[in-house]
Amino acid sequence: MKKLSASLLALALPLSLAAGHVSAQALTGCAAKKADVQAQLEQARAHGNKAQEAKLKIAQKQLDTNCTDEGLRREREADIKKKQEKVDARKADLEKAQAKGKSKKIAQQEKKLKDAEDELKAAQEKLNQ
Template sequence: MLKKIIGFSFLATIATFPSLAQEPLKGCDAKAYEIQQQIEYAKSNDNTHRVAGLEKALKEVQDHCTDEGLMRERLAKVNEKEQEVAERTLELKDAQESGRANKIEKRMNKLQEAEAELSAARSELNK
């Protein structure tokens, strides 16, 4: 009976204070968390060199990362990838005008790769 009362009061507390419920991490907190997860994985695989590098990266994030700076970096990356997609689109158009099938296929593959990179960069904006 006591367990039910304690459990109920805990649930009531969480319902009253939604901030106590776990929210997804964003920005520098998410970046630090991802590095910590990689550290744990490297430790479990006895990869001491990787652990050392990741711990250095984690310290850099903790000491220097700001959410605003991280967002600026991510927006710059999206802009860079958008420009790359535009360039690859023009290259494909030129290849199509030449009529050479192997050149067209090569340029199409490059464009698809650039579009995938753009999509990945855009998804980072929400992290």
């Protein structure tokens, strides 16, 4: 059930970002997620997107039923831990590439490390939302 909810919210997220609703920015945790889904639902209705509207109604019901601020915080903390492990692995890969001295491989590993660090930073910022 969590995976379905997460999938539905992931599908709806770009619509939310495009909408840029200020009201959800002042909220945190489940309240912010609910406000985002509500804003996306309004956008879907305004554009006559019935399929998106149906998905968002399901997401809304799941949030009402299952979302708790504590549970959301645990999920986000677990995501941060996973992203930190990825950063650590990318650092180790970069060190190996540097030891071999191949500039092309070093550049690839540096890019992968930067991407992993960006993902970690985004996850950390999300923790307080």
